[in-house]
Amino acid sequence: MSGSPRRLPLALALLGVVCAVLVLVLDAGQPVRAVAGVPLVLALPGTALSFCLWPHGRVNGAERTALSAGLSLALAALTTLALHAVGIALGTSSWAIALGGESLVAGLVATARAPGATPPHPGRRFRLLPVVLAVLAAGLVGGAGVVTGISASDQRDSVHFSQLWALHGPAGTLRLGVRNLEGSTQRYVVRAQRDGVGLRVWRDVVLSDGATWTTTWGPRAGSGKVLVTLNRAAFGPSVYRHVDVNVP
Amino acid sequence: MSTGAVRAPRSTGAYAAGGPRSRSSGRAGWLLLVLAAAGLLVVAVAFAGARTGATWADPLFWTGLLVIVVPIGFRLLGPDAGRGERLGLVVVLGLTLYAVKVLHSPLWFTNHDELGQYRTTDDILVTGHLLSVNPVVGAYAKYPGLESATAALARLTGLGIFPSGLVVVGLARLVLSVALFAFVERVARSARVAGIAALVYTANPNFLFFDAQYAYESLGIALAAATLWTTVAARGEEDDRRGPALGALILAAGTIVTHHVTSYALAVTLVIWALTDLVRRRRARRPVAWALPLVALGTVVGVVAWAFVAGSSTQGELGPVVRGAFSAVFDVLRGTGQSKQPFSTPPGFADPPLERVVGLTSVGLLLVTLPFGLLAVVRERRRHAALLVLGLAALAYPATLALRLTTAGTETSNRASEFVFVGLGAALGLAVLRWLAPRWQRRRGVRPMAGRGLLAAVAGLLFVGGLIVGWAPYARLPGRYEPAAAARSVEAEGVLDARWAGTFLPRRAVILSDATNDLLYAAYGGLDPQGGQIFGRSAFEVFLAPRFGKGERAILSALKVRYLVVDRRLSLALPRTGRYFGTSDPRAGQYQEPLEPQLLAKFDHVPALDRVFSSGDVIVYDARRVLAR
Numbered sequence: 001m002s003g004s005p006r007r008l009p010l011a012l013a014l015l016g017v018v019c020a021v022l023v024l025v026l027d028a029g030q031p032v033r034a035v036a037g038v039p040l041v042l043a044l045p046g047t048a049l050s051f052c053l054w055p056h057g058r059v060n061g062a063e064r065t066a067l068s069a070g071l072s073l074a075l076a077a078l079t080t081l082a083l084h085a086v087g088i089a090l091g092t093s094s095w096a097i098a099l100g101g102e103s104l105v106a107g108l109v110a111t112a113r114a115p116g117a118t119p120p121h122p123g124r125r126f127r128l129l130p131v132v133l134a135v136l137a138a139g140l141v142g143g144a145g146v147v148t149g150i151s152a153s154d155q156r157d158s159v160h161f162s163q164l165w166a167l168h169g170p171a172g173t174l175r176l177g178v179r180n181l182e183g184s185t186q187r188y189v190v191r192a193q194r195d196g197v198g199l200r201v202w203r204d205v206v207l208s209d210g211a212t213w214t215t216t217w218g219p220r221a222g223s224g225k226v227l228v229t230l231n232r233a234a235f236g237p238s239v240y241r242h243v244d245v246n247v248p
Numbered sequence: 249m250s251t252g253a254v255r256a257p258r259s260t261g262a263y264a265a266g267g268p269r270s271r272s273s274g275r276a277g278w279l280l281l282v283l284a285a286a287g288l289l290v291v292a293v294a295f296a297g298a299r300t301g302a303t304w305a306d307p308l309f310w311t312g313l314l315v316i317v318v319p320i321g322f323r324l325l326g327p328d329a330g331r332g333e334r335l336g337l338v339v340v341l342g343l344t345l346y347a348v349k350v351l352h353s354p355l356w357f358t359n360h361d362e363l364g365q366y367r368t369t370d371d372i373l374v375t376g377h378l379l380s381v382n383p384v385v386g387a388y389a390k391y392p393g394l395e396s397a398t399a400a401l402a403r404l405t406g407l408g409i410f411p412s413g414l415v416v417v418g419l420a421r422l423v424l425s426v427a428l429f430a431f432v433e434r435v436a437r438s439a440r441v442a443g444i445a446a447l448v449y450t451a452n453p454n455f456l457f458f459d460a461q462y463a464y465e466s467l468g469i470a471l472a473a474a475t476l477w478t479t480v481a482a483r484g485e486e487d488d489r490r491g492p493a494l495g496a497l498i499l500a501a502g503t504i505v506t507h508h509v510t511s512y513a514l515a516v517t518l519v520i521w522a523l524t525d526l527v528r529r530r531r532a533r534r535p536v537a538w539a540l541p542l543v544a545l546g547t548v549v550g551v552v553a554w555a556f557v558a559g560s561s562t563q564g565e566l567g568p569v570v571r572g573a574f575s576a577v578f579d580v581l582r583g584t585g586q587s588k589q590p591f592s593t594p595p596g597f598a599d600p601p602l603e604r605v606v607g608l609t610s611v612g613l614l615l616v617t618l619p620f621g622l623l624a625v626v627r628e629r630r631r632h633a634a635l636l637v638l639g640l641a642a643l644a645y646p647a648t649l650a651l652r653l654t655t656a657g658t659e660t661s662n663r664a665s666e667f668v669f670v671g672l673g674a675a676l677g678l679a680v681l682r683w684l685a686p687r688w689q690r691r692r693g694v695r696p697m698a699g700r701g702l703l704a705a706v707a708g709l710l711f712v713g714g715l716i717v718g719w720a721p722y723a724r725l726p727g728r729y730e731p732a733a734a735a736r737s738v739e740a741e742g743v744l745d746a747r748w749a750g751t752f753l754p755r756r757a758v759i760l761s762d763a764t765n766d767l768l769y770a771a772y773g774g775l776d777p778q779g780g781q782i783f784g785r786s787a788f789e790v791f792l793a794p795r796f797g798k799g800e801r802a803i804l805s806a807l808k809v810r811y812l813v814v815d816r817r818l819s820l821a822l823p824r825t826g827r828y829f830g831t832s833d834p835r836a837g838q839y840q841e842p843l844e845p846q847l848l849a850k851f852d853h854v855p856a857l858d859r860v861f862s863s864g865d866v867i868v869y870d871a872r873r874v875l876a877r
Contacts, residue, residue, distance in 0.1 A: 028406035037405030053491035062335055066426030069419045070474040073397050074502025080396035081505055089376035095400045133278035140285035144292035148351045151296035159740040163748055165861040245858040
């Protein structure tokens, strides 16, 4: 490849700005933001700086990659520290502006420091075998990922339980909650009682797997703990979970 | 035209390797990549079996690891590979072994340090500030390099802390692999020595799991290696040393704010190297190269300055460990202390005899070959001033083994291995090239291949032995839940219960719990686990006492414990780690029976405790009425 070594640092500087802007304008959770955020933290500042410190042609590809990654990680840590030191809260805008700014400045300095035109590299002949072997390796690694994903998910999903809680709320109220982690939809009955006397029943609390039910309830004043029990409708009257709290 | 700043150095004499591309260069490397991927698949199948309790999982795990390590070792030991292929193989080896750690715990962090550092990362994201108080290990928050990079990535991408942490540590592993290779290559002036050094380095007991976990040392050691590499590059530069020197200073600064011990080791290494270089240049009447002293001085100043910022947290974490290690060794030497049996396990558990044999054999092999490595370093000392530093690091290996003779010194010895093995790898690489390579070169046919094969097998044995020495059997493979068994105790119910606490309980409320839930509630719940000694008693006597009386109330009040988190599963089995609770567990290493269920159920009968949460196995009690009294 022939051409000016100044193009790449300049492109890095501009890319830093583009990524920072994308991160700032897009909501978290959007795939494009993730795609822009990864190089903004892990690649662009360090790569631009590496072209500043080691101008074009002094480092080979693998070493440039490692240098860029190392410098990016160090810069992410030091930039965060600098923001903290000057009292700027750490968040999307401060990180994006700082890291994008570093990429821009380092990229521009690298552009200025870059040598003139470099002699063209001899073109590499395309070879099929490495491509085939790399695809095969990627397939094996992917297979390892699939095997792991299935077995780890199965193990995680084999644990079935429900959570019941009763927390003190404002002014003598209780914040009750149930979360279904049984792996399937459940029909619950929640009962509150004090000294064996029923205070309140919540029937037909139907929750799909992973869903949560909460309510705030003010029991009548009395002495003794309020006992809250959880039954699963499919398993009859036996108490599945219970909690008890003092409510004045 | 300038010489390449970080370009491959000139290899000479018997050390010439990695120069011109060999006949098979390229093809063999790609085939080894496929083989390493196949080994990874074998490990993944072994882990899948381990999750269901299959007995074949353990041998399959070792087989997979050997498929990854031995063929690459065979290639790195030989003369055929070009420089680029060697570097590529070192990267493949490093990243494949990192992938093993990821496949071990693919859903969430499971190790002590990982969960502790998750907490600091979460604190940064929640508060928008650094240097908060970490309730697990104070130093985590005071050395926030890893957490800062992870928090920035998580915030800017919208990814969670877990995937962001995996990416950051994976990238650190890439940096470590390349930097270690490039540094040793520069110093030894041989890509072959560098490849062998990287191979031996993987045999350090912490390489597979400890230095691949989401913890500050994993990033710190990568940045330190990159600092050494760029420093050696700056020193060798002839027309412009400013760039590499500035790069080295930035990387050193990154190391300093990331991990205390690594930054100390880096500073000591640079100072010894700079002094050696100074003496050599005076003797040779050559001008002083300013890049190396500048980086050394900058690093020392940075380490001292950051020690003031970190304050007492570093001393609090390291002080007892180091003091305990050395005083225990002196006690043993004086005959006033008891030495520790190698491979000692808590009551009720035993390591397989074969593992003991392999572990001891690997240590013995390193001790036997070390003199040859040191001799090679002495013979080749004129090649580079940093060779002496690497030789000193290798020389420290037997001393670190001595620390293993005591219980208190084992951790220090274990932690030292990732530094010592840099020197050990380089020294053994030089020894191979000095004593064995010329013999292989002179002979043709099967014998040199057999010799290399034998040496590759030894490399595999060193790797397996290192893992056996450094990582407990129950922690090597995933598996079914076990109480107080480190990573094996982290499962869905505990994690989801802790996340519930993070949603519904006040952040930074103080809890008292067992060792596993301490970490889970600190990481995912944002709560502050408490422990230690109070009124001359361990705080965990609250759990071990047969009844909840005045003494137990006093402990909760004094420690301001708002919530008790009780995991009923602690009564199911003996603790693999030797203790159910934190480091101040009063019965650590002495449990002969699992905890009695009544000890854990007694809190149900305490009127002042509100049972506010239940998931079946885990119960949370609100102790605010105890605190109000």
